[in-house]
Amino acid sequence: MNRFIKESLADLPPYAAGKKLPNAVKLSSNENPLGPCPAAVKAAAASLETVHRYPDGMSTSLREKIAARNGLSPENIIVGNGSDELMVFASGALINTGDEGLTSENTFSEYNFSVKCFGGVCRKVPLKEGIFDLEALAEGIGEKTKIVFLCNPNNPTGGYFGEEALRAFLKRVPEGVVVFLDEAYFDYVDRSEAPDYPDSPRLLAEYPNLVISRTYSKIYGLAALRVGYAMGNGELIEALYRAKHAFNVNTPAQAAAEAALGDEEFYEKSREMTFRGKRYLYGELDRRGVSYFPTQSNFLCLTFATPASQIFTGYAERGIVIRDLSSFAMPHSIRYTIGTEENNRRFIEILDELVREGLCTI
Ligand SMILES: Cc1ncc(COP(=O)(O)O)c(C=O)c1O
The missing domain is CATH 3.40.640.10 (Type I PLP-dependent aspartate aminotransferase-like (Major domain))
Structure with missing residues (x-):
């Protein structure tokens, strides 16, 4: 208990931001994978x-x-x-x-x-x-x-x-x-x-x-x-x-x-990449029977039988930082920011690896 804090804030955990890890692509905070405009x-x-x-x-x-x-x-x-x-x-x-x-x-x-x-x-x-x-x-x-x-x-x-x-x-x-x-x-x-x-x-x-x-x-x-x-x-x-x-x-x-x-070109390119990525991911996830929510955003929320913390580690060790949704009270769900074509392909490859190695159950 912090004696300096008022009651309404005492039980509030600090904001849990998407993690950054060296040598891993950060796709955990719904940022634009193409970089800044x-x-x-x-x-x-x-x-x-x-x-x-x-x-x-x-x-x-x-x-x-x-x-x-x-x-x-x-x-x-x-x-x-x-x-x-x-x-x-x-x-x-x-x-x-x-x-x-x-x-x-x-x-x-x-x-x-x-x-x-x-x-x-x-x-x-x-x-x-x-x-x-x-x-x-x-x-x-x-x-x-x-x-x-x-x-x-x-x-x-x-x-x-x-x-x-x-x-x-x-x-x-x-x-x-x-x-x-x-x-x-x-x-x-x-x-x-x-x-x-x-x-x-x-x-x-x-x-x-x-x-x-x-x-x-x-x-x-x-x-x-x-x-x-x-x-x-x-x-x-x-x-x-x-x-x-x-x-x-x-x-x-x-x-x-x-x-x-004023930069319509960057805006449209970003949207197009996300829409294409979404269609690709839907197809791959459907083929594998993964449960996810249809999205109108630049991210996908997927739910597994395995705890999200374990899936987070599996992805991080293989080069992608995703979001463990435990802090959103969804301990079996992860959020993936739809990335470039290469990011999305790697995301699916890692999923297959984790499933094969028994680290993720669909
Ligand atoms: C739903 C929602 N609203 C607002 C924000 C915050 O955006 P900003 O960077 O403009 O503070 C975020 C950031 O992740 C968000 O997910």
Whole structure:
């Protein structure tokens, strides 16, 4: 027991990040295996000449571009030091000691973290076949609920809910409860497979209690620069600003994000690689009878009879770092970031080796 820590944080383990191991390819954190967006790297490097100045604390130019892309105004946008910071801003603006947040089990840990930071309690309902159960969440909203976090597609399962289900849910949420819709993997949704994936910015005009977050960490390959943004009604975004530090997003990060928006070629190449990889992996996994969730993200969640910790070790020793999902309360599941063709082939080869050697049971 740490005598310096407040009660709401005492039982919270530190964030368990995807591991980095020397001589192994890291496919454990849903990063872009193609590297960073080249136009973004160039812009970030050029901006280093100006780092003796504080950054623009309002990310003005970037917000204008994001707003224009989404048919919104700059007042509807806030930029964060990664989208996870925006979750902290939202909880910071809304949660007092004893208030409640609501989310799902087996999802991104930062929702729970952000609520607890401000002395709140985060309640959870089970996932339904790897997807947020919006009916159970609507029923779970209580007197003390201030914010509901949704992850669509969900990390770590990759499952998504459609626009009709989201609309039905939003209709049931009381006006004073904020819905934080995390779309970190929005760029990897394949509309030919998921035509009903929500066009969520369009819902903002109808639902002033909705806020949507997205990130530059994944498809644009800028995870280390830390840039994400949230979109919402002006009053709600203003509330998030109240919890923001003055200079939260640094100048190279803002420059990189702006330049990334103009690099369609890298964006499309990354998407195509992921879609091709997904089709290949589905085929190989189906042939072997491996259980997995259909995904609309750049990762796959696979479940085995063998504990995930053992499978993690088997992969790490053979050159690939995957994610052991024990920290997501899924001790028999792993998450693999869909990689290059070569990565994916090696992933399947290692699976076969582990099965042959009795280290993994399907
Ligand atoms: C669902 C989800 N939301 C948000 C994030 C955080 O993204 P960022 O790097 O923008 O903080 C992640 C990162 O893994 C994620 O999986």
